[in-house]
Amino acid sequence: MDQNTYRRKPSPITTTGGSNPVSSSELLPMKLLSFGTMKLTKTFTTCLILFSVLLAFSMIFHHHPSDPNRSMGFAEARVLDGRDYSNVTTTTDSNDSDRLLGGLLATGFDEASCLSRYQSSLYRKPSPYKPSPYLLSKLRSYETLHKRCGPGTESYKKALTQLDQDHIDDNNSECKYVVWVSFSGLGNRILSLASVFLYALLADRVLLVDRGKDMADLFCEPFPDMSWLLPLDFPMRDQFDGLNQESSRCYGHMLKNNVVDNEKSLSHLYLHLVHDYGDHDKMFFCQGDQTFIGKVPWLVVKTDNYFVPSLWLIPGFDEELDKLFPEKGTVFHHLGRYLFHPTNQVWGLVTRYYEAYLSHADEKIGIQVRVFDVGAGPFQHVMDQISACTRKEKLLPEVDTLVERSNRVKAPKHKAVLVTSLNSGYSENLKSMYWEYPTLTGEIIGVHQPSQEGYQQTEKKMHNGKALAEMYLLSMTDSLVTSAWSTFGYVAQGLGGLKPWILYKPENRTAPEPACGRAMSMEPCFHAPPFYDCKAKRGIDTGKLVPHVRHCEDMSWGLKLV
Numbered sequence: 001m002d003q004n005t006y007r008r009k010p011s012p013i014t015t016t017g018g019s020n021p022v023s024s025s026e027l028l029p030m031k032l033l034s035f036g037t038m039k040l041t042k043t044f045t046t047c048l049i050l051f052s053v054l055l056a057f058s059m060i061f062h063h064h065p066s067d068p069n070r071s072m073g074f075a076e077a078r079v080l081d082g083r084d085y086s087n088v089t090t091t092t093d094s095n096d097s098d099r100l101l102g103g104l105l106a107t108g109f110d111e112a113s114c115l116s117r118y119q120s121s122l123y124r125k126p127s128p129y130k131p132s133p134y135l136l137s138k139l140r141s142y143e144t145l146h147k148r149c150g151p152g153t154e155s156y157k158k159a160l161t162q163l164d165q166d167h168i169d170d171n172n173s174e175c176k177y178v179v180w181v182s183f184s185g186l187g188n189r190i191l192s193l194a195s196v197f198l199y200a201l202l203a204d205r206v207l208l209v210d211r212g213k214d215m216a217d218l219f220c221e222p223f224p225d226m227s228w229l230l231p232l233d234f235p236m237r238d239q240f241d242g243l244n245q246e247s248s249r250c251y252g253h254m255l256k257n258n259v260v261d262n263e264k265s266l267s268h269l270y271l272h273l274v275h276d277y278g279d280h281d282k283m284f285f286c287q288g289d290q291t292f293i294g295k296v297p298w299l300v301v302k303t304d305n306y307f308v309p310s311l312w313l314i315p316g317f318d319e320e321l322d323k324l325f326p327e328k329g330t331v332f333h334h335l336g337r338y339l340f341h342p343t344n345q346v347w348g349l350v351t352r353y354y355e356a357y358l359s360h361a362d363e364k365i366g367i368q369v370r371v372f373d374v375g376a377g378p379f380q381h382v383m384d385q386i387s388a389c390t391r392k393e394k395l396l397p398e399v400d401t402l403v404e405r406s407n408r409v410k411a412p413k414h415k416a417v418l419v420t421s422l423n424s425g426y427s428e429n430l431k432s433m434y435w436e437y438p439t440l441t442g443e444i445i446g447v448h449q450p451s452q453e454g455y456q457q458t459e460k461k462m463h464n465g466k467a468l469a470e471m472y473l474l475s476m477t478d479s480l481v482t483s484a485w486s487t488f489g490y491v492a493q494g495l496g497g498l499k500p501w502i503l504y505k506p507e508n509r510t511a512p513e514p515a516c517g518r519a520m521s522m523e524p525c526f527h528a529p530p531f532y533d534c535k536a537k538r539g540i541d542t543g544k545l546v547p548h549v550r551h552c553e554d555m556s557w558g559l560k561l562v
Contacts, residue, residue, distance in 0.1 A: 120337070128497070182211065191524050192306065218346060250271075272302060306487075308332070308561065309560060318546075346468050365417045366420075368492060382506065396415070413442075479501075
């Protein structure tokens, strides 16, 4: 067969648009063009997908404004972009250590009901102070105890029946309680509540919190699955306001009148640990008295003190405390961050102010001003003291009053100064100075004050909400200046893990020299400690008994952990 038999003429192909035939030689370029277009489309689609993935990762791991070296996960991103992600479950575990504060916080909470619990770490640099494994284990054990014995449980109901009796036959109660009575200003309440909780840990008791006027409005529940709030129907609740040193079940009063019977166990006992307490009340800090107190199933405590330093002086408690807190000066830093989580309303005050005024600064300086002088401020000697301290310690730059020597910088450093005070005069003075004159360093200084309430309004919810928000904002600064004797400042420095510069208390309306000094530790000061040797039964300087309990910088008779 001739080979040409297989060489057939190409059949004409007609386009759909008309009758003109298209030859196969003309069709080949069209096929190649079509194939190239399809390949280009696939390549473009692949690139688009890759770009979307890279973009998503770049959004997830962007940097926090206050710490450029820190990577952030989903939880952090949702705080800073302004949208509501409260219903989104965090899936990344890269930030878990910071998010849970090194293991202090338990998991399993409803995050949306208390945003501050897991978001507070996003607004501070990671703490260099790590909780001990023993403390973490103790907290988890306490949470189990609290769940077993908390309000509404069978154990709680059984323990309530003991309150109807003067004495109890069985002092080996399954659950024993310490009730903290809401009393005094907010700073005092926070510090005293932390102290009572530590006592509960040491004595294996369940802490129950009298809600007072606003505790439930200020703080989230710190323990999983069980409330720490004392039920409103607690039998003794209507007696709290009247409890004092002369109450019949006050331990100090009973000692004073020699009516303590060591052979019998009381059903309940009132402990008066307020700043005005007497020598008999202070016997609470003696080991022998703790043996008797330990048998009582219900303890009701009223205090406005941070009495933690004196717990270290009780034999038996000291060894346990050494294991819980190998770093002695971290007690409130750990317990404060574990216990006190602002409610969503208060947390909103914190985050909105932070994002508006502090988040973009290169450095944040906190100045907490508390004036005990009588009369309307601001006082010039206090302003002079603030200026002298912040300049000497290089916290804030000097200004060029001649406007001739200022150092013009292309990319000036921005410092945000957060001032908290009942009076607006101190922040206005600073603001005017840094507006009217340039700084010698070329730095740009912004001065901000969230509120100026005029006077302390202890019983007002919004006043206390703002106060708590300001404590938290101060704790988010890089450097902190506080006022002597102020529990407001103690709370801020402890939460933030900051050793502040303390403005010494002025005398005779004259700025002291030096104006301020650096704190030995971030621990609060115990303003009214006992000076008593329980064994020798005589007075003694308790600030010299152990090296880690010393007298405070701002109050010579006070005690603090260092």
